[in-house]
Amino acid sequence: MGPFVRPRDQRLQGIPPGGVLLLGPLQSGKTTLFGQLCGKGQEEILLAGSSHTAVCGKRASTWFIDVPGVTTLFAQSEEEEVTVDALLALRPGSLLIVADARNLRRSVALALMAGQTGLPMAMAVNFLDEARLRGLTIDLQGLSRRLGIPVAGTTAVDREGVGELVRALGEARPLSHRAFLPPDLSQMLERMAGALGEGSNASPLLALLLLAQDKLARRLVSEEMGPEAESEVRRIAEEARAGFGVPPEVLATDLFLAEGGAIASSVVQRTGPGRSWLESFGHLAQHPVWGVPIAAAVILTLYFVVGVVGATWVVDWLNGNVFDSLVLPWLAGWVSYIPWEPARAALMDPDFGIFPAGVVLALGLVLPVLLFFYAAFSVLQDSGYLARLSVLMDRLLRVVGLNGRGVVPLAMGFSCVTMALLTTRILHTRRERIIASLLLLMGVPCAPLLGVMLIVLGPLPVSASVLVFGWIGLQMLLVGWLASKLLPGQGGDFIMELPPMRLPRIRQVARLTWMQTWRFVLEALPFFALAALGLFVFNRLGGLDALQAAAHPLVHGLLGLPDAAVQVFIKTLIRREAGATELSHLREVFSNVQLVVTLLVMTFLSPCVNAVLVLFKERGARVAGVLLVFVTVWAVVAGAAVSLLCRWFGITFE
Amino acid sequence: MELSRDQEHALETLLMDEERGSDLEDVASCSHSERPSAEVMALLLAGGLVEMSEGRVTLTAEGRGRAQGVLRRHRLTEVLMANALGADRKKAFDIGCRMEHQMLPEFVEAFCILLGHPATCPHGRPIPPGRCCVSRRTVVESQVVPLTALRPGERARVLYIQPRTHGRLHRLTSYGLSPGVVVELHQRQPAWCIRFEGTELALAREVAEDIHVTRIDEP
Numbered sequence: 001m002g003p004f005v006r007p008r009d010q011r012l013q014g015i016p017p018g019g020v021l022l023l024g025p026l027q028s029g030k031t032t033l034f035g036q037l038c039g040k041g042q043e044e045i046l047l048a049g050s051s052h053t054a055v056c057g058k059r060a061s062t063w064f065i066d067v068p069g070v071t072t073l074f075a076q077s078e079e080e081e082v083t084v085d086a087l088l089a090l091r092p093g094s095l096l097i098v099a100d101a102r103n104l105r106r107s108v109a110l111a112l113m114a115g116q117t118g119l120p121m122a123m124a125v126n127f128l129d130e131a132r133l134r135g136l137t138i139d140l141q142g143l144s145r146r147l148g149i150p151v152a153g154t155t156a157v158d159r160e161g162v163g164e165l166v167r168a169l170g171e172a173r174p175l176s177h178r179a180f181l182p183p184d185l186s187q188m189l190e191r192m193a194g195a196l197g198e199g200s201n202a203s204p205l206l207a208l209l210l211l212a213q214d215k216l217a218r219r220l221v222s223e224e225m226g227p228e229a230e231s232e233v234r235r236i237a238e239e240a241r242a243g244f245g246v247p248p249e250v251l252a253t254d255l256f257l258a259e260g261g262a263i264a265s266s267v268v269q270r271t272g273p274g275r276s277w278l279e280s281f282g283h284l285a286q287h288p289v290w291g292v293p294i295a296a297a298v299i300l301t302l303y304f305v306v307g308v309v310g311a312t313w314v315v316d317w318l319n320g321n322v323f324d325s326l327v328l329p330w331l332a333g334w335v336s337y338i339p340w341e342p343a344r345a346a347l348m349d350p351d352f353g354i355f356p357a358g359v360v361l362a363l364g365l366v367l368p369v370l371l372f373f374y375a376a377f378s379v380l381q382d383s384g385y386l387a388r389l390s391v392l393m394d395r396l397l398r399v400v401g402l403n404g405r406g407v408v409p410l411a412m413g414f415s416c417v418t419m420a421l422l423t424t425r426i427l428h429t430r431r432e433r434i435i436a437s438l439l440l441l442m443g444v445p446c447a448p449l450l451g452v453m454l455i456v457l458g459p460l461p462v463s464a465s466v467l468v469f470g471w472i473g474l475q476m477l478l479v480g481w482l483a484s485k486l487l488p489g490q491g492g493d494f495i496m497e498l499p500p501m502r503l504p505r506i507r508q509v510a511r512l513t514w515m516q517t518w519r520f521v522l523e524a525l526p527f528f529a530l531a532a533l534g535l536f537v538f539n540r541l542g543g544l545d546a547l548q549a550a551a552h553p554l555v556h557g558l559l560g561l562p563d564a565a566v567q568v569f570i571k572t573l574i575r576r577e578a579g580a581t582e583l584s585h586l587r588e589v590f591s592n593v594q595l596v597v598t599l600l601v602m603t604f605l606s607p608c609v610n611a612v613l614v615l616f617k618e619r620g621a622r623v624a625g626v627l628l629v630f631v632t633v634w635a636v637v638a639g640a641a642v643s644l645l646c647r648w649f650g651i652t653f654e
Numbered sequence: 655m656e657l658s659r660d661q662e663h664a665l666e667t668l669l670m671d672e673e674r675g676s677d678l679e680d681v682a683s684c685s686h687s688e689r690p691s692a693e694v695m696a697l698l699l700a701g702g703l704v705e706m707s708e709g710r711v712t713l714t715a716e717g718r719g720r721a722q723g724v725l726r727r728h729r730l731t732e733v734l735m736a737n738a739l740g741a742d743r744k745k746a747f748d749i750g751c752r753m754e755h756q757m758l759p760e761f762v763e764a765f766c767i768l769l770g771h772p773a774t775c776p777h778g779r780p781i782p783p784g785r786c787c788v789s790r791r792t793v794v795e796s797q798v799v800p801l802t803a804l805r806p807g808e809r810a811r812v813l814y815i816q817p818r819t820h821g822r823l824h825r826l827t828s829y830g831l832s833p834g835v836v837v838e839l840h841q842r843q844p845a846w847c848i849r850f851e852g853t854e855l856a857l858a859r860e861v862a863e864d865i866h867v868t869r870i871d872e873p
Binding site: 069495500 | 656825827828829830840841847855857858
């Protein structure tokens, strides 16, 4: 055995040898599967952004290593080098090939190449459900027989087949399938293998990489066998390449791909009818003409489910029958035992108390709306409709300097702006990310805010809703268009994978809905309570009156709002939906026009604390600062404009 | 099912035998001297391209189609060599034997149009007609076209991707779209939607323009 060679890549150092290395093409769901394998007990040595560096985690006593996706082991890019480095220098005990069931050819080709290491291997055929929906049936046992390694079918996103995969890993074996190599190539490989001798890392793969003049492989030889051996293998490679028409790496890649294709076509069967009605629906949904009424119908349904059923019926019922008649009186009973008046008031004051203005508003008003919204949004996501909407919206989003991919973060913004800011990562260029962030901050109301907006707008005439949402949409188009003209750089490519259309699965939808709602409860409830408490204290100290007096010219004069609007805006700055709930709480003192103007200013106003934190983290201090100042000034100007126009034309929304 | 050289040869020989029929005139210069081996026959039998009846091997419908394709490529090459380039018939036959396996099916049509839809080979044997012969097309369309030239429903093989940015090539190959892959175009508006193997992608026009393909004739 030679000495242990440290991996060249800093990020790989510190991972013990003998682990399971996950290898697979890009987009094969490798990282998701890795997450499922290591679960929450993941001990990450290296924290890194998804799939660009190696990540390491543990399940029971086995280490798993996730490296960037590759289609060949002849490294071309930096990410591919990390993978080859891990394979050669990390000394994994076994390999787990994560194959893409939708595209088996390249995955099998990779397995054939990785098999040249002689390491025990197992294979996960991932995305099995999508392949099935596309009418592809894969003979997993046949594949296992052809390759001579255990194969398990998985659907990583749904945690399906993970147990089976762990069992398969226990039976990992070296590949028994021998890829056919033309005589001249195998002769060269033998010569190279002869030069390597019995080195601890010697394998047909190493010989192949040396023939391809791979610099990592050469470094390994030089470190393990000395510089003389290195110059010897370098000489052999040069000699071999000189006598060869095609570079050996090109020849080998073609051979593995051809062999992979032959194996794949022998185990994949196209079955089922050519087109299901769901698939036809999917095509209609992205059709330039038919897609539009479908999108309109989907959005109207969404509005009905969230705005009417959730925000009106359920909220009314909950408040009438649960909170106002049972919970609050019950809480008041307990609070009355507290001997100190300020504490009692801090808890139960109808305007600023922690319970009525904090907890009950969050649970009774925001939560039910959220639940409906998240459920509806999860249905759109799980069914594959969202991707079709991206295709349809591509042209429109180009106006604002984005492309169809922008639909995902923007639509996500209607659920939670903070999460949506994180999702802007899927956009390819910095310019697109800045524009998307700007639109999210400025115009997109998150689900809690949207919910309360719907509650406030509900009793008003429809024209008020039309004005509010029409104005928001118009502003977004205008600002996005301006930004796309002013910001330097190029737009990104629109390349988007379309998942198959399917009927939404109740379990997945329930899981997504639950996860998101629960996160809201954990994150927002303390904010609601603290905001109520802070405002209560501020008010007792006389701060609110002072601030209202100071802001009077701006709020009353320019925006034409009652002074109470100040406390709505303060809460808005803490959490947008907290401000909106405050507004629905105080609606008696507002006229209808004032409600409309306040809602607009709130939507345009700065986002919640979390979103601001994420914004700074994702976009950097300079860009984030500029965006926030712009959005705040815009909010006041746009609000004033609407207020003046309404007064001018005598619009009252009564 | 991809056929090996030997398998294609075997199919072609069967078709030639049939063509000769009871006519025992043996034109040594236009048929293969070696007979297909038992192994090759077994593979064809398993693949459903030939069948055994009454101790005789005959072509199935699918096998006949494949055999006609091979023979067509063979005899078109002979016409090119002997009639257009002036090679002798023996040499033309030998070159035909090689080209019949190597010529990409998608280029056969252009080849046939350029030669003017010849009906017979230099030995006077019939050339199985293609679709272009039936419609008597005289204009060769460029065989390598950008993806944007396809009509919905058409299938094409990716020949090469000439990206304007490196990132674009990387993203396309990361979805498994690389030379050799057969794609089917589904829609052109508002974005180009293609399907290959089990993947469906939507592409902007600029991206689709970078992907160069050649149309595949329906079999």
